[in-house]
Amino acid sequence: MTPDRAALSGPALRLAPRLLGARLVSELAGQRVVVRLTEVEAYEGADDPASHAFRGPTGRTSVMFGPPGHLYCYFTYGMHWCANVVCGSDGVAAAVLLRAGEVVEGAEAAWARRPACRAERDLARGPARLATCLGLGAATNGADLCSPSSPVRLESVPRRRPRGVAVGPRIGISVATERPWRFWLDGDPTVSAYKPGRPTRQTL
DNA sequence: AGGACGATTAACT
C-alpha cells in the first residue's frame, strides 16, 4: 500500500465523521459540561505533513503514539489549549482534532470558563474555545475517554457516520491544505467559519 | 543558544 493510500484509509479519517453528534462529557472541579460535537478534523501520522506526529514521537506528542481512546491536549500560540481523540493503534499515530460543538449540558459552568463569550452558540465554536469551556488542558492530557471513571469521556459514538456530514479542507494549517479532512454537520450554527491557513513563508 | 512558528482568539479599523 502506498503511503498516500494508507493515509486515505487511516484511523483518523475513519473515526472523524463518526464523532459528529457524539458527546464529550467533562466532570472537573465538580462541574459537569457536555458538548455535542459538530466539527472535527483528521490528522494521520507519518503520511500527513500537517500532523504533529509527522516527524515521529516527541515529548509533546507522546500521547498520540500511545493507545487509542485517549485525549491528546496541546498548547499553542502561547495561550490556547486544543484537544484531540487519539485513534491509531500498534505504533500508528493518528488523532481527531475536536474543532467545535454545542454545549448541551452545564452551560453555566461553560460560561464561567469563557467570560469573554457573547453568544451561547460560540461557547464551543472553535478548537480552543471547546477545550476551554470543557476545562481541558495539561491536566487532562492522556485522559482515558472510554473509562466510566474518567473525568473526561466520549459517549454515544455511533457505529456508522451520521447523515448530513459535510467535508472540506482543514483550517489553520500551512501544508497539505488540499486534503479534505475536515468534517462537520452541515448547517449547524456551532460550526466555525472557514478560514484558510496561511501558507508557509517562502524563502526568497 | 537562538529563532521561527504555530491544528487560535479577541479586539481592533
Place this chain on the structure above:
DNA sequence: GTTAATCGTCCTC
C-alpha cells in the same frame, strides 16, 4: 478586513 497577544516546541546552527 487586520493585528496583537504570548510561550512551548522544535529545528538549525
